[in-house]
Amino acid sequence: MASFIINVMGAPYTSQAPHSALRFARAALAQGHTIVRVFFYADGVHTGSALACPPQDEPHIPQQWQTLAESEHIELVICVAAALRRGIINESEAKRYGLTQYNLRSGFSLSGLGQWAEGIQVADRTITFQA
Amino acid sequence: MTASKNHFDVLMIMQHPPLANSMPREGLDMALVAATFGQQVALLFAGEGIFQLLPGQAPEQLALKGTHRMLEALPLYDIESVFVSEPDLSNYRLDAQQLLLSPQPKSALEIQHLIASSRTVFSF
Numbered sequence: 001m002a003s004f005i006i007n008v009m010g011a012p013y014t015s016q017a018p019h020s021a022l023r024f025a026r027a028a029l030a031q032g033h034t035i036v037r038v039f040f041y042a043d044g045v046h047t048g049s050a051l052a053c054p055p056q057d058e059p060h061i062p063q064q065w066q067t068l069a070e071s072e073h074i075e076l077v078i079c080v081a082a083a084l085r086r087g088i089i090n091e092s093e094a095k096r097y098g099l100t101q102y103n104l105r106s107g108f109s110l111s112g113l114g115q116w117a118e119g120i121q122v123a124d125r126t127i128t129f130q131a
Numbered sequence: 132m133t134a135s136k137n138h139f140d141v142l143m144i145m146q147h148p149p150l151a152n153s154m155p156r157e158g159l160d161m162a163l164v165a166a167t168f169g170q171q172v173a174l175l176f177a178g179e180g181i182f183q184l185l186p187g188q189a190p191e192q193l194a195l196k197g198t199h200r201m202l203e204a205l206p207l208y209d210i211e212s213v214f215v216s217e218p219d220l221s222n223y224r225l226d227a228q229q230l231l232l233s234p235q236p237k238s239a240l241e242i243q244h245l246i247a248s249s250r251t252v253f254s255f
Contacts, residue, residue: 007253042157082157113161117168120141126251 003034005119008044010131012061013054017129018047019061022068024127029072036123037075038065039116040108043131045083048076048108066107080110139212140170142249145180149198150190155183158255159201166208173212174205175245176234177219180255184215184230202231216242 006025010017018040025035040047052062069076078088083104089097090104104110120126143162147154166172176184183198190197205213215227215234227236237245246252 041161042153081160113164114168116161117165117170120165120251121168121170128253130254 001032001034002124003036003122004028004125004127005036005116005123006038007116007126007128008038008040008047009042009128011043011046012052013058014043014046015131017044017131018065019059021129022061022064024129025068025074035072035074037077037115037119038069039119040076040078041082041113041116043086044129045078045086045088048078048083048088048105050103050105062105066105069107076108077111077115078104078108079116080112083110138171139173139245139249140251141165141172142175142245142252143172144175144177144246144252144254145183146176146178147183147255148179149183149185149188150193150195154255155180155198156196156201158253159198161253161255162210163201163204163208166210171212172208172210173214173245173249174210174234175214175216175237175242176230177216177242181215181219181223181225181230184232184234185225186229186231199231205232214242214245 006021008018008021012018047062047065049062054060065076089102090110091102094102143158145158149155162172188197213232213234214237217236217238220236227234
């Protein structure tokens with residue numbers, strides 16, 4: 001059994017990366033592997049939007065990540081620098097920047113690249129889903 | 132110079148041209164943070180990524196910061212293993228000596244070894 005850190009670099013519905021990563025995460029867990037952390041970087045940060053409204057006959061990728069995180073207790077970390085540039089923001093950052101609204105989906109947290117750097121050291125394996 | 136060093140914790144393969152998208156900056160950000168966490172980091176510039184190392188760029192004309200300052204900071208973060216793909220250099224009729232950071236050219240076979248011997252590999 002191995003431990004994984006999963007990096008997601010592409011945006012949902014633009015890139016297959018978040019969906020492939022989700023399928024990989026489920027398969028890994030089903031086989032008894034562990035997931036140290038999922039790190040969303042570059043356009044991958046859009047996976048953490050609470051405002052995505054895909055058509056009903058398409059998979060709701062952000063919702064499915066949230067569900068997986070809640071049921072399996074997986075840490076979903078969004079790079080804060082990449083997220084703020086792209087308009088993904090939580091309540092505390094919104095306050096800091098004087099914004100009245102925020103859109104980070106429940107189950108995701110904003111944090112720094114240190115979470116990624118620590119993750120690749122402690123995980124047995126690193127897998128990246130590119131845009 | 133760390134020419135003999137061949138095992139890296141993090142290999143960043145930089146293959147996007149400068150000033151066209153966020154990949155060069157976001158890849159370098161990762162490299163710098165990994166180094167801050169004590170990881171042995173190497174950079175390999177390949178394909179159009181080689182153009183990131185061309186001197187004389189003027190990113191301010193596009194209201195961009197560019198990545199040259201980050202590249203210059205690499206030695207401060209103990210990132211001294213900077214490689215460039217030899218086949219791609221010759222495709223573009225460039226010489227490693229013309230490039231910033233004087234990268235060390237690597238043949239296709241050496242690149243294979245570099246990738247195989249690195250603990251993690253990221254592509255930007």
